[in-house]
Amino acid sequence: MAEPIVMVLTAMLLGQVVMSVPVLLINRATRAYRLPLALFLIACGVLALNAIVPVVFPDWYQIYTVVGFPMLFVLCPALRLYIEGLTAQTHWTLSKATLKQFVLIWPALGVSCLMALLPMQQHQALFVTDEAPGGLYAVILAGAMLVLMCLWLFECGLTLLVIAKRLLAFRAALKARYSNLDDPRIFAAKRLVFISVCIWVLALSSAFLSSLLGHTILTLGSEMLIALILIWSLTFFAMQQSSPLLAPEADCALSKQGTPDTSLSEGSISKYSKSALDEFQSARIVNKITHAMQDNQLYLDADLTLQKLSQVSGVSPNYLSQVLNETLQMNFFDFVNHWRIEASKSRLLASQDSVLHIALEVGFNARSSFYKAFKKETGLTPGEFRRENVSASE
Incomplete structure (x- = not known):
């Protein structure tokens, strides 16, 4: 039986996602750069279900893993694209070039198809009881998942570096355009980037240290509470950000006191x-x-x-x-x-x-x-x- 606190926190996190996604996408003018954030939140919501599905709905767990595993590979590119759109200095839209950042989602979908064909007993051994996989099919699946997880950890580290580099360029661009960085919109934007970095540092350090030490660093309840606070903060500041701060303005050189030069x-x-x-x-x-x-x-x-x-x-x-x-x-x-x-x-x-x-x-x-x-x-x-x-x- 899942701990009551875990179930409550999971329900709150899912509620936050369900309420936030439509609000983020309702404005057509901001939909282009907010769509990656909506994808990120949806992926977080699906992954959060892992805390309760195997305990409360064990018969549905195999279906959940088939759906949930690819969601892991949505997180990095979605967050990276959102920060890119938020800090863009030109008109930014999603394109085929930006969608190439979801490169790992395709092999992840292939692995999900293999999960769907895995016999129930082997699925239980691989995902629930954590036993050594039996049979060639299960061994191949476990190996493919291991390779993808290593690539995901590398992508997490790369995402953190890209966001940090983007943040430095963003701050320089703000100083080139604004005389005060205490404006509420700038404050919200800086907090968005900061919270995004915090989310990624938490996820990366928790995954790495847990693998290194062989056990979880935080309790499941603590992880869910931190995730809820960070995601709530992320959506709160995102809703305050009505448009990218560095969106191109009309190049009006008309003087209030005379004709333009x-x-x-x-x-x-x-x-x-x-x-x-x-x-x-x-x-x-x-x-x-x-x-x-x-x-x-x-x-x-x-x-x-x-x-x-x-x-x-x-x-x-x-x-x-x-x-x-x-x-x-x-x-x-x-x-x-x-x-x-x-x-x-x-x-x-x-x-x-x-x-x-x-x-x-x-x-x-x-x-x-x-x-x-x-x-x-x-x-x-x-x-x-x-x-x-x-x-x-x-």
Whole structure:
């Protein structure tokens, strides 16, 4: 008899999957990149049934293994494709090329067909009592499963590396477009990637250590509880993410104060290496964005983005990014924070307002972000800067 807590947690996990999948897919605009997440959740739900089917429905266990075994090979590519869609910098859709990532599902389906033909007694020995397989057919099936499981573990490790690499590129791309990383949408996206990594580290380490030590590291109830929390968190933040953060925006270079600079906007989608910008044009752009920051005090806008600066300055986002990276040697995030830190210095010395008040006043969304940026810029915390400069003036 399955433990009551295991049955309750399994039911809760299945309920979470059943409720979440339709909600994730209901919006047609986000369906393309959310479909891999829906597949991942469905596979998790099917695999979670392994905790109760052999105990509660033993007569159906062979059918369950036939259906459940291929689900294991849906997890890696589905999660990888979801993270890829979520962090994409161009319009992302599923294609034949992306579907090639499900390469292991085909041999897994072949093994499932062999499972379906396995005599009930040999199936019990192989999957329930964990006895040595008897007969050539069962030995071949066990060998094929072992090979596939080794390939799956390798795929798990590869997935973790791919997600980590994607995360680093994603963070760099966010800093190239946003001036604050404390925005709720960015927070949700970062938590999504973090939880995805946690899920994979848990699954990989549990499978590896259990095989190495010959017994499970956690109790079945503990594993189900952790899985429930992680999957709930994953779906919670996924539902808050209405669209990929780096989805292409309309390249509007129209200034709010004048006409667009067509000489700088033309060909903005080209790569830096193909850009026709020379030193004179780069200097002009630096002058434009400097005046935009000074005259309009754009840095005070906590929601300032590269697109907004593009609209005010009349320079295309592509050229702005190029000039910031190649001429000023900084990304958009650091460029705006530099202006905010400079504005905060006079406020720190001229008033006794709290650090949090000043941080919010100059465009930061959080005290921690202000401290980190200020320390990076000056080598001091805001409090240390205030004390040192006040004492020096006295």
